Amino acid sequence: MDLRLTGRRALVTGSSSGLGEAITRLLAAEGAEVVVHGRNEDRARKVAEDIGAVAVAIGDLATDEGADAVAATAGEVDILVNNAGAYDHLGWADATPEVWVRTYEVNVVSCVRMIQRLVPGMRERGWGRVIQIGGGLASQPMPTQPHYNASLAARHNLAVSLARELKDTGVTSNVVAPGAILVDSVERLLTRIAPEHGWGESWEEIERAAARDFVPNDIGRFGRPEEIAGAVAYLAGPYADYVSGATLRVDGGTVRSVT
Known part of the structure; x- marks a missing residue:
């Protein structure tokens, strides 16, 4: 099936390994002009060479300087996939306020930085896709990793707020929520x-x-990384023109919900 992504330029943050790498591979296979992002240049360049990416963007999105550098390299992006993030296995007793702040900076504010740098261009061109990689813990949190759970919830929330902001612009905002991958x-x-x-x-x-x-x-x-990539690729293309402000759960039914 042709998802009609040929010629669309896509930036996938945190795409030098794991889920991000799987997403870049499928988008590239579907004809998108992919920009690979990472903080480790060697790893990012290897992925880029493997998939035939058009550019490699290196930078720490938890800083304004890093986000500026990545946005400059990425150029006029049609598809932004905010995948980059971090988690640990700390519980309530060990997750200090400093850990909470750092987690929010890395997992939430980094997404905001890229949205604010790249979405205005999408609006001007009248077409775009913003896809957050969230997770089931946003709505069904565990007792452990409270700071991580909360950061996922913020990602889901900002995606819906952005969808409302982008009303009638041709740009959509959605979430793909993986289960355990x-x-x-x-x-x-x-x-x-x-x-x-x-x-x-x-x-x-x-x-x-x-x-x-x-x-x-x-x-x-x-789940398998390729299954998350498939959901992202669907939302990235014109077959999802009528989908915005939505959460697409790819979790095997881990989250029990009628909505």
Whole structure:
């Protein structure tokens, strides 16, 4: 299926690995002119070479200077995917106010910086897509990682506010909310802790048991980066012209909701 992305310029933040890399690969395969972003130039350039990206943007989006540099390299972007972010495994006792502030800076304000630099051009040209990578923890938070949960909720909220702001402009704003996704670091973690949980020896046994115990869902496994990329690619193109202010959950049914 042709998603009609040929010729559209796309910036995917945090795309030198993981979900961001998977998103850039699919957008490029669909004909988009992709700008790969990262803070590690070697990793970003390797991804860019692999997918035939048109540019590599290096910069820390948690700073105005970094955001300026990335926006300058990205140029006139039609599709902005705010994927870059960070998380840790701290709980309420360890997540100090300083940790909360830093998490908000990295996971929320960085998105705002890119929106404010790139969306005005989309408005002038009369077409654009802004896609936040959020998560189910925005609406169904855990007792741990409270600062991370809250930052995801802010991403979801700002996306809807932006959609209202962009009314009648031809620019849409939406969220893709992944569940637990099987990136390399997650697979290594699950394999390492499997013996203490009695999850079995084969990867098939480990994944099925870990999904049951950690992220119960209707599919019985972890998601794949390519499945998140597919949702982003749909929202990025003209088939989603009538979708704005929406959250597209790709979580196997982890979040139980009738809406």
